[in-house]
Amino acid sequence: MNSIPLIHFLIVSTALFFIGVYGFFTRRNMITMLMSIELILNSVNINFVAFNKYLHPESNDGLFFSLFIIAIAAAEAAVAIAIIINLYRTHSTIDVEDANEMKL
Amino acid sequence: MDASVISFYVISAFLLTFGLMAVTAKKIFRSAIWLLLSLVGIASLYFWMDLQFLAAVQIIVYIGGIVVLIIFSIFLTQDSGSALPRAIKSRKIGAALLSVFGFGIIATLLARTAFIETTTPMDVEMKTIGFKMLSLGGDGYALPFELVSILLLAAMIGCIVIAVKNIPGKP
Numbered sequence: 563m564n565s566i567p568l569i570h571f572l573i574v575s576t577a578l579f580f581i582g583v584y585g586f587f588t589r590r591n592m593i594t595m596l597m598s599i600e601l602i603l604n605s606v607n608i609n610f611v612a613f614n615k616y617l618h619p620e621s622n623d624g625l626f627f628s629l630f631i632i633a634i635a636a637a638e639a640a641v642a643i644a645i646i647i648n649l650y651r652t653h654s655t656i657d658v659e660d661a662n663e664m665k666l
Numbered sequence: 667m668d669a670s671v672i673s674f675y676v677i678s679a680f681l682l683t684f685g686l687m688a689v690t691a692k693k694i695f696r697s698a699i700w701l702l703l704s705l706v707g708i709a710s711l712y713f714w715m716d717l718q719f720l721a722a723v724q725i726i727v728y729i730g731g732i733v734v735l736i737i738f739s740i741f742l743t744q745d746s747g748s749a750l751p752r753a754i755k756s757r758k759i760g761a762a763l764l765s766v767f768g769f770g771i772i773a774t775l776l777a778r779t780a781f782i783e784t785t786t787p788m789d790v791e792m793k794t795i796g797f798k799m800l801s802l803g804g805d806g807y808a809l810p811f812e813l814v815s816i817l818l819l820a821a822m823i824g825c826i827v828i829a830v831k832n833i834p835g836k837p
């Protein structure tokens with residue numbers, strides 16, 4: 563089972579995290595930015611579970627943290643999409659550069 | 667090298683490739699589909715680690731819930747066949763540099779850290795998870811469980827309030 567060292571899991575999750583960061587900074591469309599955030603949250607989940615499995619297998623706290631993160635991510639995505647749809651209704655676009663009413 | 671080692675690297679390559687395609691795809695609908703495949707890869711990583719319950723939750727909530735929600739909102743707000751506007755070149759280069767250097771720094775830090783690994787198997791029986799989720803004791807998760815249910819209710823009401831259409835003349 564432990565044929566793979568923990569560090570390989572951590573490298574995979576770090577790579578996924580920075581893929582998400584790259585997408586978050588290059589995309590200007592709100593839905594694609596939301597997708598990047600989902601990738602970042604998933605990389606954090608992999609980290610929690612891998613640390614739990616390899617370093618503290620006597621408790622399963624990392625598993626529970628991942629479950630709660632998934633629940634909160636679902637709530638966050640739903641609210642974000644409600645905001646995006648409302649923005650589309652008033653502006654006919656969901657590009658972040660076009661929503662600048664609150665700028666001075 | 668046995669099959670489980672090979673399958674770990676295949677799953678990792680799968681999820682990273684599709685993750686990269688999700689953030690670089692030209693068309694938004696394809697981007698959503700690549701995101702879906704990347705999340706399938708993460709669910710199979712959980713299956714690889716023998717965490718069946720977490721993998722099932724990942725498939726049900728992420729793939730069945732969030733990605734479907736994202737696809738619906740793409741259909742509502744986008745012309746899904748047309749290409750997205752291209753990112754500014756300087757911003758692309760900056761983001762790529764940030765990601766590569768950030769990855770390099772964190773990977774070096776990880777390589778210098780010595781982790782004391784154990785081979786004790788985790789107790790991931792469904793019964794243990796269920797009891798712990800609702801236990802009021804010191805290691806139970808009853809309070810976060812209830813808080814998450816309140817959060818989900820609040821999010822649901824908030825979504826309805828935000829996304830409901832205001833008809834002029836009606837209260």
